[in-house]
Amino acid sequence: MPIQxxxxxxxxxxxxxxxxxxxxxxxxxxxxxxVIAEIETDKATMEVEAVDEGKIGKILIxxxxxxxxxxxxxxxxxxxxxxxxxxxxSAMAAPTPPASADAAPPPVEAPSVSTPAAPxxxxxxxxxxxxxxxxxxxxxxxxxxxxxxxxxxxxxxTVFVMGEEVAEYQGAYKVTQGLLxxxxxxxxxxxxxxxxxxxGVGVGAAFGGLRPIVEFMTFNFAMQAMDHIINSAAKTLxxxxxxxxxxxxxxxxxxxxxxxxxxxSQDYSSWFSHxxxxxxxxxxxxADAKGLLKSAIRDPNPVICLENEILYGKSFDVPQxxxxxxxxxxxxxxxxxxxxxxxxxxxxxxxxxAAAEELAxxxxxxxxxxxxxxxxxxxxTIIASVKKTNRLVTVEEGxxxxxVGAEISAVVMSEAFDxxxxxxxxxxxxxxxxxxxxxxxxxxxxxxxxxxxxxKRVCYRD
Amino acid sequence: xxxxxxxxxxxxxxxxAAKKPKRALDQPPEFSxxxxxxxxxxxxxxxxxxxxxxxxxxxxxxGGFCHLYIGQEAVVVGMQMAIGEGDQxxxxxxxxxxxxxxxxxxxGVMAELTGRRGGYSKGKGGSMHMFSREKNFYGGHGIVxxxxxxxxxxxxxxxxxxxDRVSLTYFGEGATNQxxxxxxxxMASLWSLPVVYVLENxxxxxxxxxxxxxxxxxxxxxxxxxxxxxxxxxxxxxxxxVKEAADRAVAHCRAGKGPMILxxxxxxxxxxxxxxxxxxxxxEEVQKMRQExxxxxxxxxxxxxxxxxxxxxxxxxxxxxxxxxxxxxEFAQVDPEPDPAELWTDILVEA
Ligand SMILES: Cc1ncc(C[n+]2csc(CCOP(=O)(O)OP(=O)(O)O)c2C)c(N)n1
Numbered sequence: 177m178p179i180q181x182x183x184x185x186x187x188x189x190x191x192x193x194x195x196x197x198x199x200x201x202x203x204x205x206x207x208x209x210x211v212i213a214e215i216e217t218d219k220a221t222m223e224v225e226a227v228d229e230g231k232i233g234k235i236l237i238x239x240x241x242x243x244x245x246x247x248x249x250x251x252x253x254x255x256x257x258x259x260x261x262x263x264x265x266s267a268m269a270a271p272t273p274p275a276s277a278d279a280a281p282p283p284v285e286a287p288s289v290s291t292p293a294a295p296x297x298x299x300x301x302x303x304x305x306x307x308x309x310x311x312x313x314x315x316x317x318x319x320x321x322x323x324x325x326x327x328x329x330x331x332x333x334t335v336f337v338m339g340e341e342v343a344e345y346q347g348a349y350k351v352t353q354g355l356l357x358x359x360x361x362x363x364x365x366x367x368x369x370x371x372x373x374x375x376g377v378g379v380g381a382a383f384g385g386l387r388p389i390v391e392f393m394t395f396n397f398a399m400q401a402m403d404h405i406i407n408s409a410a411k412t413l414x415x416x417x418x419x420x421x422x423x424x425x426x427x428x429x430x431x432x433x434x435x436x437x438x439x440x441s442q443d444y445s446s447w448f449s450h451x452x453x454x455x456x457x458x459x460x461x462x463a464d465a466k467g468l469l470k471s472a473i474r475d476p477n478p479v480i481c482l483e484n485e486i487l488y489g490k491s492f493d494v495p496q497x498x499x500x501x502x503x504x505x506x507x508x509x510x511x512x513x514x515x516x517x518x519x520x521x522x523x524x525x526x527x528x529x530a531a532a533e534e535l536a537x538x539x540x541x542x543x544x545x546x547x548x549x550x551x552x553x554x555x556x557t558i559i560a561s562v563k564k565t566n567r568l569v570t571v572e573e574g575x576x577x578x579x580v581g582a583e584i585s586a587v588v589m590s591e592a593f594d595x596x597x598x599x600x601x602x603x604x605x606x607x608x609x610x611x612x613x614x615x616x617x618x619x620x621x622x623x624x625x626x627x628x629x630x631x632k633r634v635c636y637r638d
Numbered sequence: 639x640x641x642x643x644x645x646x647x648x649x650x651x652x653x654x655a656a657k658k659p660k661r662a663l664d665q666p667p668e669f670s671x672x673x674x675x676x677x678x679x680x681x682x683x684x685x686x687x688x689x690x691x692x693x694x695x696x697x698x699x700x701g702g703f704c705h706l707y708i709g710q711e712a713v714v715v716g717m718q719m720a721i722g723e724g725d726q727x728x729x730x731x732x733x734x735x736x737x738x739x740x741x742x743x744x745x746g747v748m749a750e751l752t753g754r755r756g757g758y759s760k761g762k763g764g765s766m767h768m769f770s771r772e773k774n775f776y777g778g779h780g781i782v783x784x785x786x787x788x789x790x791x792x793x794x795x796x797x798x799x800x801x802d803r804v805s806l807t808y809f810g811e812g813a814t815n816q817x818x819x820x821x822x823x824x825m826a827s828l829w830s831l832p833v834v835y836v837l838e839n840x841x842x843x844x845x846x847x848x849x850x851x852x853x854x855x856x857x858x859x860x861x862x863x864x865x866x867x868x869x870x871x872x873x874x875x876x877x878x879x880v881k882e883a884a885d886r887a888v889a890h891c892r893a894g895k896g897p898m899i900l901x902x903x904x905x906x907x908x909x910x911x912x913x914x915x916x917x918x919x920x921x922e923e924v925q926k927m928r929q930e931x932x933x934x935x936x937x938x939x940x941x942x943x944x945x946x947x948x949x950x951x952x953x954x955x956x957x958x959x960x961x962x963x964x965x966x967x968e969f970a971q972v973d974p975e976p977d978p979a980e981l982w983t984d985i986l987v988e989a
Pocket of ligand 1: 340369371393397400730732780781782809810811812813814840842843844910
């Protein structure tokens with residue numbers, strides 16, 4: 177039977193790509209390992225290798241085709257003795273989905289992690305920080321972060337970037353794309369895999385008067401560097417009686433990506449937020465990513481910038497301004513509402529915003545707050561909102577125990593107790609290491625439905 | 639079970655002079671036909687398994703990260719031929735080959751890659767995190783170099799229990815720059831622990847070539863010398879050379895002489911993981927390695943030249959291996975996902 181060649185997924189988060197180029201034509205013989213095509217995603221160009229032997233019978237997707245979904249047949253390979261007439265294009269469907277646990281199917285119809293972010297709703301208040309008439313340009317979070325670094329590196333030549341694969345490879349997640357070309361190898365530095373070492377070198381460089389941006393390939397690997405982040409970067413100013421400031425940014429993707437297992441999926445928001453001497457930002461939109469990172473680079477303190485791999489490829493409007501700065505420590509109301517306050521940050525907002533939309537349909541008006549900074553945390557904005565709605569739900573992907581939601585609950589209880597009409601509800605990742613299996617991972621992460629349920633509980637509508 | 643030796647009264651090992659690296663020119667001893675056949679079959683199983691894993695990843699049946707071992711097969715197969723029952727193995731995320739070489743069931747390995755309940759970790763670990771106490775395979779670790787102190791600790795357990803078992807601790811040349819590797823070297827030498835550090839130098843840590851990441855990169859086998867750990871460079875594409883060096887290193891450990899480093903000069907044909915565009919090296923470089931140094935092809939040629947096997951009899955081995963892999967792939971796709979209740983199990987051992 178002819179073998180279908182399917183559009184391959186080449187990264188954990190890839191859903192579609194461009195079939196950039198065919199390197200074979202119909203009638204060509206291929207053996208396994210031959211490069212047959214090139215595909216492009218927003219991250220990179222990659223080669224597709226044949227895994228079987230045979231003759232290219234038919235090319236189903238022409239080169240240049242954009243947005244080709246993963247798993248769609250792109251060509252047909254004929255084995256010995258077959259000819260093109262044996263191809264029945266109409267019979268070609270994507271392979272059947274994996275068998276699900278028949279014993280006990282997943283209980284909830286949870287939307288998948290990759291549900292695209294709801295666009296900012298019309299009802300959103302206009303952002304007070306943007307002057308009237310400013311042009312807005314759709315930009316991915318990835319590019320916004322890169323632009324922030326590039327602008328600050330142009331402005332201040334003590335700013336430099338270092339980390340694994342940031343220079344020649346252009347960043348493991350392509351966030352530092354183009355920086356090596358513009359700024360050269362002295363300021364865009366590939367390090368060996370020595371997180372503890374290069375975090376310490378970064379701290380020393382900051383003590384020495386530079387402004388390092390230290391990229392961790394992901395924050396999971398920053399555990400190796402924890403000692404320098406906390407004992408060296410965060411505490412030295414205090415221990416030196418104010419002499420030894422440490423202007424440094426530690427940045428990289430944080431939290432779950434997609435099926436990368438327990439050691440590569442942890443959300444460290446509450447860990448860093450715990451530490452006096454650090455500032456912590458966790459942007460959701462591209463505009464905030466850019467404006468907060470620029471502010472972080474200029475800040476005289478160590479700042480942890482928690483990014484999210486799934487958000488990297490999402491586009492948001494970014495104001496086209498010479499110097500777009502978002503202040504650290506200020507939350508933002510993404511959607512106004514009157515019945516319940518939903519507080520979240522980073523990727524948690526995809527659930528919060530989707531839930532707000534769903535709740536609106538059920539007659540519940542949710543106010544969605546994007547914290548943007550976790551330390552210092554803009555609790556004033558939360559409290560003002562709670563005074564209006566009298567109900568609060570927190571949403572985070574990390575664990576609930578000693579988490580960000582726990583902190584918010586405590587603050588609201590001490591400062592707005594009399595305004596609460598229901599106990600605060602926390603929506604969080606489940607209290608387990610992240611499982612690999614697709615069904616379990618989905619269950620381990622929060623969902624929009626979880627937020628809807630929590631909101632209805634605090635509104636006594638369940 | 640605990641031996642009377644203690645860590646404190648051990649004689650300090652005398653510093654070893656840096657050995658000259660062994661060169662491929664030193665002809666390794668011949669294998670018997672049985673050894674050649676064994677190596678051929680094991681390496682082929684790994685190669686075909688990995689090709690299939692790559693294919694399933696492309697179909698979206700395997701998710702997350704998936705690091706293939708294609709090109710490096712001779713290292714793990716040669717090392718495995720030098721050890722016995724009870725010796726321990728530990729490695730990084732590039733672990734499928736090690737598990738197959740430990741004779742873990744290909745079905746259980748593949749089902750873990752697809753996240754199904756029949757996988758070695760019940761679908762909860764994935765490609766990078768699999769273990770088998772039964773086969774003394776201690777994982778499967780996702781944090782670069784974390785397995786090095788853990789492997790050293792396995793050796794410590796052998797030492798304290800007074801067994802003559804050896805820990806084979808594998809890591810990449812990229813991992814060699816992590817501080818914990820040197821902390822491990824120091825303790826292993828200080829306490830004369832039976833650990834063979836198998837440094838798989840495949841020349842690239844993701845997109846960074848060894849020369850761009852490591853000082854004195856041409857002599858990584860020497861990195862234990864200040865701790866008195868002898869090291870050797872080995873042609874890791876020739877399974878006989880690997881086995882020969884492994885025999886000596888394992889004997890060294892069993893004799894209570896402490897750790898040893900084997901730097902295996904090897905090569906990975908595929909990208910670092912599936913999403914690697916591999917722009918940091920030329921196609922010609924990869925092609926040349928495949929054509930001139932392929933570990934499986936070398937054995938194949940020898941088997942045919944010596945008359946031990948014919949093209950046809952090799953084909954039948956090929957078929958047999960393909961059938962094992964096909965069966966594993968089939969199982970890994972029909973086996974159900976874990977029961978949702980598994981989300982909450984295995985977090986703590988019930989006390
Ligand atoms: C502490 C840590 N830092 C970074 C990473 C990301 N990472 C995964 S593999 C890898 C390259 C490792 O190369 P090497 O040790 O040579 O092993 P190979 O992949 O070649 O087998 C990197 C940087 C990680 N998993 N852990």
